Amino acid sequence: MTQTLILIIEDEASLRRFLVPTLANHDYQVLTAANGTDGLAMARGHSPDLILLDLGLPDLEGAKVLQSLRQWNRKPIIIISARNQEKDKVQALDLGADDYLTKPFGAEELLARIRVAQRHTVQTAEETPVLEYGALRLDLERREVTVDGVPVRLTPLEFRLLEALAQRAGKVATHAQLLNEVWGPLAAGQIHYLRIYMGTLRRKIESDATRPKYLLTEPSIGYRLNVD
Amino acid sequence: MPCLTLILSSSNEERPLSDQAPAAADPILVALGSDSWTLRLVHTGVRMARELGRPWIAVHVAVPDWETPDEEEQARVWLQEASNLGATPAWVQASTVSEGIIEIGSQRQAALVVMGTSQPRGPWGRLDQARAQEAIRRHLGVRVVAVPLEPSPPGTHPVPTFKELLGIVPAIVMLMGLCAVFAMALDQAVGFPGVPPVFALGVGFIAHRWGRAFSLPASAGVLVLYYWLFASAPFPYHTGDWTNVLFLAGTLLLVQTVVLLVDRLHQETRALHRREAETLLIMLLGRTLARCTTARDVAQVLVERLQGLVRARAWVLTPGAGDTWVQLPETPEAPPSPHPSEFLPHFSDTARADPFEPLFMNGCSYVALAGQGGAEGLLQLRGRQGKPLALEFWGLVQSLAIQAALALERIRWLEQAQQARLDTESERLRNTLLGAVSHDLRTPLAAIQGAATSLLLPDPLPEASRQDLLAMIRDESERLARLLGDLLDLTRLQSGVIQAQKEWQMLEEVVGAAVQRQEARQGPLEIRMDLPESLPLVPLDGALMEQVLINLLANAHRHAPHSPVVLRAWEEPGSVQLEISDRGPGIPAEFHQRVFDKFFRMPHELKDGGAGLGLAICGAIVDIHGGSIWVEDNPGGGARFRISLPLDGTPPAPLQPESLPLILEGPP
DSSP, rough: OEEEEEEEEOOOOOHHHHHHHHHHHEEEEEEEEEEHHHHHHHHHHHHOOOEEEEOOOOOSHHHHHHHHHHHHHOEEEEEEEEESOOHHHHHHHTTOOOEEESSOOOOOOHHHHHHHHHHHHHHHHHTOSSSTTTTTTTTTTTTTEEETTTEEEEOHHHHHHHHHTTTTTTSHHHHHHHHHHHHHHGTOOOOHHHHHHHHHHHHHHHSSSSSSSSEEEETEEEEEEEOO | OOOOOOOOSSSSOOOOOOOSSOTTTTOOEEOSSSSSTTTHHHHHHHHHHHHHHOOOOEEEEEEETTTHHHHHHHHHHHHHHHHHOOEEEEEEEEESSSHHHHHHHHHHHHHEEEEOOOOOOOHHHHHHHHHHHHHHHHHOOSEEEEEEEEOOOOOOOOOOHOOOOHHHHHHHHHHHHHHHHHHHHHHHHHHHHHHHHHHHHHHHHHHHOHHHHHHHHHHHHHHHHHHTTTTSTTGGTTOHHHHHHHHHHHHHHHHHHHHHHHHHHHHHHHHHHHHHHHHHHHHHHHHHHHHOSSSHHHHHHHHHHHHHHHHHHHEEEEEEESEEEEEEOOOTTOOOOOOOOGGGGGGGGGOOTTOOOEETTTEEEEEEEEEEEEEEEEEEEEGGGOOOGGHHHHHHHHHHHHHHHHHHHHHHHHHHHHHHHHHHHHHHHHHHHHHHHHHHHHHHHHHHHHHHHHHHHHSOOOOOHHHHHHHHHHHHHHHHHHHHHHHHHHHHHHHSSSSSOOOOEHHHHHHHHHHHHHHHHSSSOOOOEEETTTOEEEEEEEHHHHHHHHHHHHHHHHHHSSEEEEEEEETTTTTEEEEEEEOOOOOOOOOOOGGSSSOOOOTTTOOTSSSSSSSHHHHHHHHHHTTHHHHHHHHSSSEEEEEEEEEOOOOOOOOOOOGSSSOOOOOO
């Protein structure tokens, strides 16, 4: 397997200085761009396998860069953003970003997110009908869910919700994405439906619904199916 | 016809007031109406109360279906004015005014009744008023002082209609005939000296009753009559006695001159009274305006007065954002107003000859509300049928406008002063903040800088020390990041940048997210949770409330690292209660309030504790949720934090599967 090529679009030199050696040391090939225009050009020129994109760029809005990238590029994109930009994060995720990291972040967290994004690409490529996360097992074809081998009875809606989360396993799914995929476009904005269903789903799958292991909450953004 | 002939003739005599049988503390009862004449009654009430040293009651008798709601509102304004001037206000419902006065008069044991009489309409009107006064006098056994309102003003007889003329002219002719007969009799008895006084009396009466317009022709008529009756045949002995004719003419001229002078005197007296009334009115308005604290109050007061006085709807326009006005009071029928910039050229001082002249545009009259520091806004008046404001009101409206402008100016200055105080306060706060922050920022930075530079020294450190220093850099930078995040949050919360984005949330989800985040930060938590499944959805901002819980959990962890935390929630009518208790050292009662202050640290608290922001953030977040947070002693030791969140708004409809747009089977 060839080395994974990662493009970092980030304007702050100090952050690039931290990212480049860290990633290189973990067998990634790294390219850097200091602004959106260069970033877009390099994404076209080098077809990286994964892109780390800062939302606060000097020349272009992060969301604009993301939109341009997503017009032709299906590769994973991880957003790097400053704190307290929940709205921007949700917008980026809804525009097709795969995941986000909040500054400041540690090296372990970054590497874990990169691994998840890559695994996801691999999994979708194989179209695996059976997914396993720890004790949780999901058979998408036979529509069966088991925890520790014990079958769990889910209503059709609950199953669709779990399925929607599993399709993004390890990554965050926004409220809007889940509502759209499970209830359809008419349910937009009815987040409390989602919350109530997530509550019942947790009670069926988690051993303690208030301390979930699989169905994690990303406040103000959405949910994430934990794969670790 | 708009009536601001505020006051009135001095000829109406108020009988000298004497204090008779009633006890000295019995009040004077003054019956008020709703129109502008009422001012006269208020004025009389004040004066009589002072002169007699008695309290006074201002009463309005509301007769069903007699007054419009507007008039009733105006009557209340007058009552308010009267009570400002020391009266006890009263409002009575009765089928007639006299009944109402009798009712309240006997209730309060009035010593004297003051009421207004209007210009009677025909002989029956006069009789009605007299009867009503008599009834009151009989029932209460007290004197009734009638204050004439709308008197027929001398010297300003209205131009008679043709129909009235048909009545007046024969009456004058008959009167003159009567005078002629009487004069002839006197002439026979005493000779010529008896003639001029008779005619002078007649002409004087005509002037008084119907005005100078009739007395002049009547004088001419008298001369012709005299010449024809006395100075020619069949009274030959007077023939050629021109001296007598001239003497009579002189007498009549004298009468005319006297009538003219008396008229002038009356007019001046009336003007004096009117000015006196206006002054009182302006003083009253000034007093009311002095109590106003907002521009809206000022507008309300001014508009009410103007409606009663000049019978025009009024609005106050104050400059708004951009080239617009803020129109007060906000009534749906408010007419549109041109943009401020359109007025500027019209209100420059040199543009108009009469500074009192209101500007008339698009069916409304505009008067500048100019205080000492320039224009505060405009007064917009819409008269009946969109006519311009009548000339006679210009001065009065201008005076009221000045009063209102001064009030507006005072309010504006007050607001500016308040803003300045706030600015100073926040400046002071910023300085304390900077002082506290710079210390808290420097400490971790110093550690990071020290560790990094020693790692970079040419002599390599032993591996264990290297690892130690590196871990320290990580920990200190995390602490720094947390501190900066907290500062940012608190600043934005307190400046109002962050609003609670309330959504109907499940509490267990928010708690779960907070616990998960906190565990990621400092390892597994020993925590016991009691969240009943029956808890309702709670309207809250998930991200913010998670922050509150994280801060409380972190506090518990820091002060009671080895004891379990108990997290409970339950529903109460109208609210949800959340409780986090620990078994740590607890918080002394004297600090229960202050722990929520910015940068508050308990005495003897460890140096590496928090910066004293966590609980301040909790307080600010719960505050913007409309809830409350407090701390109490945990029975058995430790601290117990309580949060009460209101369950406001309409909860979402209960979930019914069939009400949802379901896509049950198969992938889309």
